[in-house]
Amino acid sequence: MSAVSRFARKSMVVTGAAQGIGKQVAIDAAGEGARVTLVDRSPLVETVAAEIAASGGQAVSFVADLETWESNLGAMKTAHKAYGAIDVLVTNVGGAIWMKPFQHFDEQQIAAEVQRSLFPTLWGCRAALPHMLEQGRGAIVNVSSVATKGVNRVPYSAAKAAVNGLTAALAFELGTKNIRVNAVAPGGTTAPPRAVLRNASAPNDEERAWGKEVVAQTIESSHMKRYGLLREMSAAILFLASDAASYITGTVLPVGGGDQG
Numbered sequence: 001m002s003a004v005s006r007f008a009r010k011s012m013v014v015t016g017a018a019q020g021i022g023k024q025v026a027i028d029a030a031g032e033g034a035r036v037t038l039v040d041r042s043p044l045v046e047t048v049a050a051e052i053a054a055s056g057g058q059a060v061s062f063v064a065d066l067e068t069w070e071s072n073l074g075a076m077k078t079a080h081k082a083y084g085a086i087d088v089l090v091t092n093v094g095g096a097i098w099m100k101p102f103q104h105f106d107e108q109q110i111a112a113e114v115q116r117s118l119f120p121t122l123w124g125c126r127a128a129l130p131h132m133l134e135q136g137r138g139a140i141v142n143v144s145s146v147a148t149k150g151v152n153r154v155p156y157s158a159a160k161a162a163v164n165g166l167t168a169a170l171a172f173e174l175g176t177k178n179i180r181v182n183a184v185a186p187g188g189t190t191a192p193p194r195a196v197l198r199n200a201s202a203p204n205d206e207e208r209a210w211g212k213e214v215v216a217q218t219i220e221s222s223h224m225k226r227y228g229l230l231r232e233m234s235a236a237i238l239f240l241a242s243d244a245a246s247y248i249t250g251t252v253l254p255v256g257g258g259d260q261g
């Protein structure tokens with residue numbers, strides 16, 4: 001347990017918590033006393049929750065595909081049933097499925113990118129809201145991306161720009177309700193190889209080359225010329241989730257080594 005416990009006994013829902021940024025956030029928050037609800041469509045999330053519990057934290061898990069409204073309702077019900085409140089929601093599900101110039105995306109792929117990177121956030125905020133309004137408190141941190149200005153992933157960029165828009169508008173609407181809504185826009189982030197792939201089909205040579213263009217653009221756009229670390233993303237997300245950010249709402253915080261998105 002960390003010496004600083006910003007989240008002692010707070011109920012926090014983290015989506016996309018089986019790996020990557022979401023997993024890091026859940027572990028770090030639990031280490032600071034949060035009672036976490038980890039949601040993911042991969043059953044691997046149960047292992048992460050068990051690891052948190054084994055190291056003395058409080059965690060429950062909920063396996064569901066958050067692209068549907070009903071699953072988001074179920075996730076919030078699970079958290080509320082377990083802990084009697086939802087103090088913090090971190091909507092982290094998302095991620096570009098394909099990386100290629102826009103003219104190579106077909107209709108289904110464009111729709112799939114928006115389903116993956118906008119709807120879990122839109123549904124998640126809406127599903128948590130009645131709980132937060134009833135409690136009279138809450139903090140939401142949506143995970144966006146600096147790839148709102150990035151090459152070879154236009155549908156994903158558009159979805160994340162919509163996440164920024166919903167963050168600004170919802171924060172404005174909730175300003176006097178003691179519910180803050182912010183977003184963190186990560187830059188490229190180094191992580192262990194993904195156990196859950198964003199796209200199960202192996203890329204061909206052309207797709208590999210387009211993927212390399214994304215990596216090159218990401219490093220070039222960062223003033224620091226490097227990828228970020230999982231803990232650097234988690235630190236920014238948990239700052240905005242914490243009471244230390246009590247007068248910050250409606251903000252998108254880029255965490256991209258200077259890349260503003």
Ligand SMILES: NC(=O)c1ccc[n+]([C@@H]2O[C@H](COP(=O)([O-])OP(=O)(O)OC[C@H]3O[C@@H](n4cnc5c(N)ncnc54)[C@H](O)[C@@H]3O)[C@@H](O)[C@H]2O)c1
Pocket residue numbers: 015016017018019020021022039040041042064065066067092093094095096116117120143144145146147185186187188189190194196197198
């Ligand atoms: N990794 C990066 O370089 C980077 C950069 C900028 C922004 N981001 C954003 O940060 C967030 C996390 O990124 P990551 O790279 O850690 O993710 P990841 O792809 O490694 O993991 C995403 C997790 O979300 C889960 N998930 C995906 N779709 C889901 C769904 N419909 N329902 C429930 N669970 C679902 C997956 O099973 C997985 O566990 C995403 O929103 C991503 O767009 C990541």
